[in-house]
Amino acid sequence: MTNTFKTLTSLALLAGTVQVAHAHAGFKDAITEGTVKTWNAVSIGHGCNSNVGGEGNGQPHKDVIAISAIFPNSPNFADVIIRGSKGKPAAAATATTAEVKGFTTGEETVIPNLANDIVGSTADTTPLKAALSVVTSGGTLFANTIPVVDGKGNVRGWQGWSGTSPFNSLPLLESAKKADGSDISTTGLSPFGINAFQFKPESCAKALKIRVAVANWCEKGVKSYTSPSRVDLWIGHKTVKFNDNVVMPSENSSPIYWSTLTVNRDLVKNPLPGTKGFNAEKIDVNNGVIDRTQKGWDTGSGTSDKISCAAETDYDTVYIEPSNEDIDNYLPISSAKYPAGANALYWPTPIK
Numbered sequence: 001m002t003n004t005f006k007t008l009t010s011l012a013l014l015a016g017t018v019q020v021a022h023a024h025a026g027f028k029d030a031i032t033e034g035t036v037k038t039w040n041a042v043s044i045g046h047g048c049n050s051n052v053g054g055e056g057n058g059q060p061h062k063d064v065i066a067i068s069a070i071f072p073n074s075p076n077f078a079d080v081i082i083r084g085s086k087g088k089p090a091a092a093a094t095a096t097t098a099e100v101k102g103f104t105t106g107e108e109t110v111i112p113n114l115a116n117d118i119v120g121s122t123a124d125t126t127p128l129k130a131a132l133s134v135v136t137s138g139g140t141l142f143a144n145t146i147p148v149v150d151g152k153g154n155v156r157g158w159q160g161w162s163g164t165s166p167f168n169s170l171p172l173l174e175s176a177k178k179a180d181g182s183d184i185s186t187t188g189l190s191p192f193g194i195n196a197f198q199f200k201p202e203s204c205a206k207a208l209k210i211r212v213a214v215a216n217w218c219e220k221g222v223k224s225y226t227s228p229s230r231v232d233l234w235i236g237h238k239t240v241k242f243n244d245n246v247v248m249p250s251e252n253s254s255p256i257y258w259s260t261l262t263v264n265r266d267l268v269k270n271p272l273p274g275t276k277g278f279n280a281e282k283i284d285v286n287n288g289v290i291d292r293t294q295k296g297w298d299t300g301s302g303t304s305d306k307i308s309c310a311a312e313t314d315y316d317t318v319y320i321e322p323s324n325e326d327i328d329n330y331l332p333i334s335s336a337k338y339p340a341g342a343n344a345l346y347w348p349t350p351i352k
Helices: 003-016 222-226 324-330
Strands: 038-044 066-070 080-085 132-134 144-149 155-161 188-194 207-217 231-234 259-264 317-322
Antiparallel strands (some): 038 188, 066 155
């Protein structure tokens, strides 16, 4: 048994003790705003089945043999969708705690940018600065891992797979069973690093929800292209290429689900406008400007005219997600020879 397998097994069994079996693909941890880069992981809680009848339909699950994850961190506004909403995520009666974090009631209000909410985001050049680091060895579910890089050199995500070129690695072991024949809850982790985020003091947002397109494949090759258990696709809706609702657990469900990385505001260090600790005592009674130089994160913003948040007009959650075009361009696993791709066909990569 290799050290990598020992590490993975320990992580899987540890995570399995706190998750319900057959949880959706999500993220290991939520993030609190700050100044330090963090390390996280996509968590893969189960293998694929036909998805007919919804998740937990009792059909056997197949081992996950490949993953692709694409973040909404393009530097181009045309490649991302930004939304704002008021209130908490929608719950579902059959959802686990981890799943509820990714559920939504539908399409929130589209907002033009995050310039008023997230430090480093601008109104015209930077939708969300999310610098990724890809982990390619040690404790990761798949030994074959390559970054997905756009034409400007930005790491947009990664792809990983098991196989023989150049390494063998272990799939998620859906064959593991308890004495009574029921599944053992295991979790595979595909790790990554991501830069820190900070909320602007004048923002009323308490959370940033980064929706990530994630696909977990369980079959490959030409014959798999019509199989209902070839992949579990975790995006909130169909695209031109990813257009088969049989392999999309969210397509026919309400509420829908995205694999969502949550960044929470530190309400102690960075209180909301109009709340305790916000420097309310510094209000300039002549023009209503609040001096922010003594409280909150050092954003260089100095002062602002935002005195308090309005329940009627201000959103408390902001979302960012990749465009359909970005999903179609970057989520499919390349059939090129390693290290450019998996040297195999995974739907919907075109069959040549």
